[in-house]
Amino acid sequence: MSAYAWSAFAVGLGWAAATALATMLVTFAIAVRRGVHRVVDVAWGAAFAAVALVTFAHAYGAGDPWRRTLVTVLTVVWGLRLAAHIARRGRGHGEDPRYAAMLDRARGSRNAYALRKIYLLQGALVWLVSLPVQAAQYAPAPLSALAVAGAVLWAVGLFFEAVGDVQLARFKAVSANRGRIMDQGLWRWTRHPNYFGDFCVWWGLFLIACDAGLGPAAVSVVSPLVMSVLLIKGSGKRLLERHMAQRPGWAAYAARTSGFFPRPPRERP
Incomplete structure (x- = not known):
C-alpha cells in the first residue's frame, strides 16, 4: 500500500489558500461595485466548492479516486446549495444589519475595513475549515x-x-x-x-x-x-x-x- 502523499498535500494547501483568497477578492470587487457587502455570505459556500474542485484536480494520481470523488461531490453539493439559498434569501434586500453595524465602526475607508475584517478573515476560515476536504484527497488507501x-x-x-x-x-x-x-x-x-x-x-x-x-x-x-x-x-x-x-x-x-x-x-x- 502506498504512503500518504504528504508532499502533494503540502503543495495543495497553497493551492487551496490561493483559491479561497481569489474567491473572496472577486467577491469583494463585486460588493464594492454594488455597494452591498452581504454578497460575501453567498461566496462562503461557493468558496468551499472551489477549494474542493481545485484540490481534486491537484490530487490527481496521488489519492484514491473514489475518496477524492466522494469528498469533492459532497462539498460541492453542500457549498452550492448554501450559496444558492443565501442568494435567493438576500435578493432585493439592502445591506445586512450585521455588516452595517460592523462598518459603522470603521476608521477611514469602509471598503478597506471590510476587506480586512470580513473578506480576508472569511477566506482564512474557508482554508482552515476545508482541511478535511483537502486532507482526504491525498490518501491512496481504498475507501x-x-x-x-x-x-x-x-x-x-x-x-x-x-x-x-x-x-x-x-x-x-x-x-x-x-x-x-x-x-x-x-x-x-x-x-x-x-x-x-x-x-x-x-x-x-x-x-x-x-x-x-x-x-x-x-x-x-x-x-x-x-x-x-x-x-x-x-x-x-x-x-x-x-x-x-x-x-x-x-x-x-x-x-x-x-x-x-x-x-x-x-x-x-
Missing part, C-alpha cells in the same frame, strides 16, 4: 466503512439544513407569520436545524478524512472543532438568539425546544 459513515452523517446534516431552510422560507412567506416564532417541522425539534445540519456536514467530512488515515485526521480535526464553536458559541446560535429573544413567545419556545441537538419538544415549559 472503508468509516467513509461511508461520514457520508451518512453528511446526508443527515444536509437534510436538516435544506429542509429547515425550506420550512423557514415558507413560514416567512405568509404575511400573518410576520413577527411570530417559527416552531413547526424540524423547528419543533431544535431551535437551529440549519446550524445543526452544518455541524453534521463538517463532522461527516471529517470522518472521510479519518478514513484517509491517522495523520490526515490529526491535521484536519481543527476544522469541525472550529465550526462547532462558531455555530454554537460564535456567530451562529448565540448571536441569532440574542436577536430573537426580543420577540413575543420566544421564552416559551426556548423552554420547550432543544437549543441545538434535536429531540422531541417538551410538553410543558
